[in-house]
Amino acid sequence: MSKKEILNTDKAPAAIGPYNQAVKADKTLYVSGQIPLIPETMELINTGVADEAHQVLKNIGEILKNAGYGYEDVVKTSIFLSSMDYFATINEVYAGYFTENQPARETVAVKTLPKEVNIEISVIAWKA
Template sequence: MTRKIIHSDHAPKAIGPYSQAVRCGNTVYLSGQTPIDPATGKLVEGSIEVQTTRIFENLKAVVSAAGGSFEQIARVGIYLTDLANFAEVNKVMASYFSEPYPARSTIGVSQLPLGSQVEIDAILVLDQA
């Protein structure tokens, strides 16, 4: 199966040897996004809600570059350095998705790249071409 690299200039550039997303058939695997402002390349400051919103906007840019929408996201993975932020992240996620919601996991981790408090990845399933 051929892999197609997906890239958006409206999302942060990769900070390592990986792509923003890779399409295999009709499935798009989105790399984890941290709350990096694509215009500055720096982490946004502010509450966990502000940071999570930046991440979902970054993901939205990559999903759009893949030709999809959030309604086609099948799975979301959330990584938090403090699980006490779970409710706030849920609130932001609920503003981007509606029922039926994607599958999801939320995992507590000790650290994330660049000192981020939250990272989110996703799997998008596009309609048959």
């Protein structure tokens, strides 16, 4: 029987609440929702939704890398947007990170997100 393993890296933003960046259980990695924070300064990117999406996906990439995974191991993403007006822009950015065998996903618009950001993404990754 395996146990869960808590994973955190200083190359991604520190948690802003009572949670960890990622938890690994067996071969599955659960990555907490990431917002467009710069890890070194914990400042928000606010230069447009494309820049915000790039920062979020870079943060996710660092968490995946720290755990020994990559974007190709992601099986599920959940995207939360402050407005569906950003859907096309987010898709363009997202496609640059998930280039083959894209994961399952949902994208939903919500009333508000932490720190009033426009985007938050969480992922689940798995590898044999």
